[in-house]
Amino acid sequence: MNIAVITHYIHPDVVTNSRLxxxxxxxxxxxxxxxxxxxxxPSNQGSIPDFPSEISIRRHWSPRFDPRGVKRRLINSAFxxxxxFIRLLFSRRPDIILVDTTTPFLGPCAWAxxxxxGHRYVYLATELYPDAAVALxxxxxxxxxxxxxxxxxxxxxxxxxxxxxxxxxxxxKVARHLEGGVEAPKLNVVHNWADPTEIRxxxxxxxxxxxxxxLDDKFIVLYSGNIGxxxxxxxxxxxAEILSDRDDLRIVVIGEGPNKARLVSEAKxxxxxxxxxxxxxxxxxxxxxxxxxxxxxxxxxxxxxxLTIPSKLYPAMAAGQAILALMGPGTDVGxxxxxYDIGIRATQGDSEGMxxxxxxxxxxxxxxxxxxxxxxxxxxxxxxxxxxxxxxxEILDKAVKS
Numbered sequence: 236m237n238i239a240v241i242t243h244y245i246h247p248d249v250v251t252n253s254r255l256x257x258x259x260x261x262x263x264x265x266x267x268x269x270x271x272x273x274x275x276x277p278s279n280q281g282s283i284p285d286f287p288s289e290i291s292i293r294r295h296w297s298p299r300f301d302p303r304g305v306k307r308r309l310i311n312s313a314f315x316x317x318x319x320f321i322r323l324l325f326s327r328r329p330d331i332i333l334v335d336t337t338t339p340f341l342g343p344c345a346w347a348x349x350x351x352x353g354h355r356y357v358y359l360a361t362e363l364y365p366d367a368a369v370a371l372x373x374x375x376x377x378x379x380x381x382x383x384x385x386x387x388x389x390x391x392x393x394x395x396x397x398x399x400x401x402x403x404x405x406x407x408k409v410a411r412h413l414e415g416g417v418e419a420p421k422l423n424v425v426h427n428w429a430d431p432t433e434i435r436x437x438x439x440x441x442x443x444x445x446x447x448x449x450l451d452d453k454f455i456v457l458y459s460g461n462i463g464x465x466x467x468x469x470x471x472x473x474x475a476e477i478l479s480d481r482d483d484l485r486i487v488v489i490g491e492g493p494n495k496a497r498l499v500s501e502a503k504x505x506x507x508x509x510x511x512x513x514x515x516x517x518x519x520x521x522x523x524x525x526x527x528x529x530x531x532x533x534x535x536x537x538x539x540x541x542l543t544i545p546s547k548l549y550p551a552m553a554a555g556q557a558i559l560a561l562m563g564p565g566t567d568v569g570x571x572x573x574x575y576d577i578g579i580r581a582t583q584g585d586s587e588g589m590x591x592x593x594x595x596x597x598x599x600x601x602x603x604x605x606x607x608x609x610x611x612x613x614x615x616x617x618x619x620x621x622x623x624x625x626x627x628x629e630i631l632d633k634a635v636k637s
Contacts, residue, residue: 236263236268236269236330236331236631236632236635237268237269237271237329237330237331238260238263238268238269238270238271238329238330238331238332238333238631239270239271239272239273239323239329239331239332239333240256240260240270240271240272240273240332240333240335241273241274241319241323241332241333241334241335241341241344241345242256242272242273242274242334242335242337242341243274243275243312243315243335243337243338243341244274244275244278244337245257245272245274245277245292246277246292247277248277248278250337251427251546252335252337252361255427255428255546256272256333256335257286258428258430258620258624259623259624259627260272260286260290261286261287261290262620262621262624262627262628263624263627263628264287264289264290266628268289268628269289269290270289270290270291271290271291271292271293271329272290272291272292272293273293273295273319273322273323274292274293274294274295274315274319275294275295275297275311275312275315276294276295276296276297277294293322295314295315295318295319295322296314296315296318297311297312297314297315298310298311298314308338309338309339312338312339312340312341313340315338315340316338316340316341316343316344317340317344319341319344320344320347320348323344323348323352323354324348324351324352328352328353328354329354330355330635331355331356331357331396331631331634331635332345332348332349332354332355332356332357333356333357333359333627333631334356334357334358334359334395335359335361336358336359336360336361336362336364337361339364339365339384339387342358342387342388342391343387343390343391345358345391345395346390346391346394349394350394355396355634355635355637356394356395356396356634357395357396357397357398357399357630357631357634358391358392358395358397358398358399359399360398360399360400360401360405360409361401361427361543362542362543363405363408363409363542363543364384364388365380365381365384365385366408366541366542367539367542367543368381368384369381369538370536370538370539370542371464371465371538371539388412389412392409392412392413393412393413393414395421396421396633396634396637397421397423397630397631397633397634397637398413398419398421398422398423399423399424399425399627399630400422400423400424400425401424401425401426401427401543401544401567402424402426402543402544402567403424403567404541404565404566404567404570405424405542405543405544405567406422406424408541408542409422410422421637423626423630425623425626425627425630426544426549426617426618426623427544427546427548427549427618427623428549428618428619428620428622428623428624429549429550429552429553429614429618429619429620430553430619430620431553431614431615431619431620433522433553434521434522434525434526434550434553434554435522435526435553435554435555435611436526436554436555436607436611437522437523437526437527437554439451439527442523442526442527443523444520444523444524444527445527448487448511448513450485450487450511450527452483453483453484453485454483454484454485454529454593454596454597455484455485455486455487455527455528455529455530456471456474456484456485456486456487456528456529456530456532456559456593457487457489457525457527457528457529457530457531457532457556458471458486458487458488458489458490458531458532458534459489459490459516459524459525459531459547459551460489460490460545460547461490461491461492462488462490462491462492462493462494462495462498463492463493463494464493464494464536465535465536465539466492466494466534466535466536467534467535467536467537467561467583467584468488468494468498468532468534469498469501470534470561470581470583470584470585470586470589471486471488471510471532471561472486472498472501472502472505472507472510473586474486474586474589474590474593475502475507475509475510476505476507476586477586477587477590478509478590478593478594479507479508479509481509481594481597482509483597484509484593484597485509485510485511486509486510486511487510487511487513487527487528488510488511488512488513489512489513489514489515489516489524490514490515491514491515495512498512499512521550522554525550525551525553525554525556526554526555526556528556529556529557529596529603529607530556530557530558530559530578530579530593530596530603531547531551531554531556531557531558531559532559532561533545533547533548533551533558533559533560533561533562533568534560534561534562534583535562536583537563537583537584540562540563540566540568540569540583541563541565541566544567544568545568548568548571549614549618551610552577552610552611552613552614552618553611553614553618554611555607555608555610555611556607556610557577557578557579557603557606557607557610558572558577558578558579558610559578559579559580559581559589560572560578560579560580560581561580561581561582561583561589562580562582562583563582563583564580564582568580575609575610575613576606576609577606577609577610577613578606578610579592579596
C-alpha cells in the first residue's frame with residue numbers, strides 16, 4: 236500500500252503522536268508498504284534522524300504565531316490543514332489516508348479531499364473534540380462553536396472508511412456520530428503501545444539512576460511526563476504533605492510543563508522533603524528512570540479523564556511499574572487497572588484516600604511486587620508495538636478493500 240499520513244506534528248517535533256506515528260510508519264515499511272507524511276514545518280530545531288527511503292515527509296508552512304494562545308494555535312493549524320488539502324488535491328492518489336486528530340482541521344481536510352477526489356481515509360481519534368476543549372474551558376458547553384464542531388464530526392466520522400479509537404470507553408463516545416452506534420463495523424479499538432525491547436524492568440539493586448538521585452532505599456511514587464494543566468498533580472503534593480513523616484517514601488516528578496512552577500512553589504512553601512522534581516530525562520536514560528518507581532502515576536484532570544488515555548501508561552507497564560490511576564470512576568485507565576489487577580485507582584482530589592492506600596502498600600511489599608510483575612506481563616500480552624501496528628495494518632487493508 237501507498238499510505239498517506241496527515242498529522243500536524245512529526246519528527247523532530249517531540250510530541251507523543253509524532254513518535255507513535257513514526258513508529259507505526261516504520262512498522263508499515265517493515266511489512267512492505269510506503270508512507271508519506273503531510274505535516275507542519277517542525278516547531279523546533281532538533282536533528283532529523285535518517286529514515287528508510289520508503290518514508291517521505293512533505294512539510295507545510297504556518298504563520299508560527301505564539302502557540303500559547305488558543306486562537307493563535309488554531310490559526311497555525313488552519314493554515315497547515317489548508318496547505319495539506321491543496322497538496323493532496325493535486326498529488327497522486329494514495330491507496331489510503333490515515334488522519335491524526337492533533338488539530339481540529341485535519342479531519343475536515345480529509346473529508347473534503349475525499350468528497351472531491353474519492354480518497355479513502357481512516358480516522359485516528361486519539362482525543363475527542365470538542366469534548367476536550369469544553370472540559371479544559373476553551374469553549375462553552377452548548378455554544379455555537381461546540382455545535383459546529385459536532386456537526387463537522389458527524390461528517391468526518393460518517394465518511395471515514397474506518398475509525399480507530401484508543402480505548403473501549405472512547406469507542407462509546409465516538410459511536411454517537413456513527414450509524415450502528417458502538418456496534419458500527421468500522422469502529423475499532425487499538426491501544427497505543429511501547430517497545431518491549433527498549434523499555435523493560437530494571438531491578439532496583441541494579442538501577443544506577445536510583446543511586447545517582449539518592450533513592451536506593453525508598454518507596455517511590457513516580458510521575459514522568461508533561462506537567463500540564465490537564466494533569467492532576469496537585470493531589471500528589473497533598474499526599475506528600477499528609478505522608479511527610481514517612482522518610483521511606485518519595486514522590487518523584489520528572490518533566491516540564493506550564494504547571495511545574497506552581498507545583499514546585501507549593502512543595503517549597505510546605506517544606507516537603509519527600510518530593511523530588513527533576514527535568515525531562517534523555518532518551519537513553521528512560522529505561523532506568525521509568526523503572527525506578529514502585530508505582531507510576533497516570534493522571535488527567537476530571538472531565539479530561541473520560542476523553543483520552545495518556546500514552547505514558549504503556550511505557551510504565553513495559554517498565555514493570557504498578558499503576559496508580561489518578562482518574563475518576565468509569566475511565567478507560569481506571570477500569571484497565573482494576574480489570575488487570577495491575578495497581579490502584581484513586582479519584583482526583585482524594586488525597587486522604589490515596590495516602591491511606593499507599594501506607595497499606597508500603598506495609599505489603601509482596602503485593603507491590605506482584606502488581607509490578609503482572610503489569611509487565613499484561614503489557615506483553617496486549618500492548619506491544621507489534622500487536623498494535625499489526626491491528627493498524629489490518630484496519631488499513633480493510634479500508635482499502637471497502
